Amino acid sequence: MSASLPPDVDRSAALLSSFWIPFPFTFLLICTRLYSRVLRKDLGLDDFLIVVAWVLYLIGLCLSTVMVRHGGLRHIQYLTMDQLEFVLKMEIVDQPFGVLSAMFGKISVALFICRVMGATAKYRRYIIYVNIAIYVALSFVNIGVLFGQCKPTAALWTPALAAAPSTKCLDASINTDLSILQAAFGAWIDFFLALLPLTFILKLKVSVKRRMILCALLGLGLVACVCACIKAAQFSKSTNNPDATWATYSVYLWASLELPFVIIAASIPPSKPVWDAIFNGKPIRLDSNTFKNSKSSGHSGLIYRFGRSQNSQLKSSTASMEESVGGGEADVQEKRNHSVV
Template sequence: MSSAALPLDEDRGPTMLGVFWAMAAVSTIMVSLRIYARHQIRGLGWDDLTILMAQVFFTLGCSLFTYMVMNGGGRHVYYLNTAQLLDAAEWSYISQCPIVLVYATAKASVSLLILRVIGPGSACRRTILIFIMISATIINVLIIPLTFVQCHPSRALWDSSIEGASCWPSYILMHYDYFLMAYNVFCDVVLALLPATFIYKLNMNRGRKVVLTATLSLGLLAAICGGIKIQYQEELALAQQADFTWVSYNIEMWAGAEAFLLIFCSCVPTLSPLWDRFVTKKLDSTYGRTPPKHSAGISRITPAESSLAKGPYLRVGQSRVEGTMTNIQAGSQTELQLINPPPERIHVLNVYKVDRGSDQEV
């Protein structure tokens, strides 16, 4: 290309880093709040562990993208020397690995979260969730070894000057990339819409059902990002031997946005206890726990060190358990709130108010 036809020496790397690290900061805050909320209700589970892993992978991916940008990522190849070109190409491939792992672990986290909500029932939905969790993990993880074994030696993937190197036909990985991106979009859509098929059956008020359905459906945003990313895949394939450091900007940005939204959206539904505690001023100590089987039985909760002569009765199942109650004076009534939930999984359906001077069971 003649010097007169060269594009301007622009650098989109700083923009990329600013966006990536801003997303990393927000997702870190969201995951931290999620872990705190679950710890407060003693409800930490495998879905929290997997989303924590996803956050670690995302932060690692941001770090690798930073190194790529420092070596010319986001600039036109015409203004990079040979060493910068090789480093930018190499780290472009390497930095994709943790982002792909975010897709796998975040989908596993969402699947595990929904499994906790539906409990032991609905075998069909459980089968769908387990299938998505396993298949998405395998398909996403598989792209990593396939990427680096397509050329022998692997360095020939970004260094075409190596003599005697052999590589697979480019269409093999390109077709797998399209399949991978389409399958991720499909999984995101299923995970976003599946909760709407059973939440309306849960024993909670209508407003709570609407909010829970909406928050669990936020994964559609990640699906949209995945769909947009597909259109840039062909553009990137055509630029592999041309201005790849510049053209890869679009797909890398959308890939990062998809990973971020998977983490962010999966955390939103789990923050309900914090919202209830600090905004609506009530604590739902059972949110996120596996719901118990419905029962007409009544269990007695005996308050420890309570000023009430007799403990209140809550419809919680068939087991007799003890918990610590606090008495909050509200005019002529006392609102009872379970502060320290017992080890057993208790499903509190309502918070009752009783007259302070009455010993009558409610």
């Protein structure tokens, strides 16, 4: 009987590394982002949401670490019933933090893209809003079905209760398919937000080097997109696997990489003024667009200038884009002199 058992292997060390190695980088970039925005008097909703995403990411890391340390990555045959129930419960409790962290992170990226676009193309902003609305709806439906698929909910992590005649559960494939759909649409959001800036950056009459830098900074979400795609693929492989604790390794691995990359991709462009100040000696200056906007309206934040000519909007958008990713006053003036006419 013992010869038929799989080896008693615990893969927790490898997964804990993927959990915690990216964490210091996310913390550093969150701090530099906020420091840059505070100095430039340019804090916005996108900054608040990325902090929310980071806090949820940290809570999820802690819960996942507890789950892993209690045998969450060993073969199910080597867990006691108490250990199994605890691990399954932690998996259920942990999932909403990952879903919501990714959701708020992607919303932050979307708002940042709206910030740098200015008001040159309202249709781009509407497309962003529609995609984000669909993603938010899928995320909350996913969480609702996760906790509501069984009555009582404790049947999700208590095998004896799940087998009881009084327990009512939906087909497990419903939750799995919805999780795959939510993860796949999240990958689409990353891909869409990474490539959307190309539609206006490539039209700017600035140097090729500057366009490449802007495209690279605003396209970092493609890394998170790859992680989300692989995570979605792993959901189907782990479905209905009798060795539940062993089969979820790949899902946790790619989910643990997707979240920090979302936060890192969202935080590097707004942090650029700090790195320019450290490595190039460029002073961190007040965002002149935000300053002008706050004087005229009494509010700071995203800059939408409606009612102007297209030429004026393009100039404003170019300057706003450069300043949002850290261009100094000289850079902004250069862009104003060479904007699309």
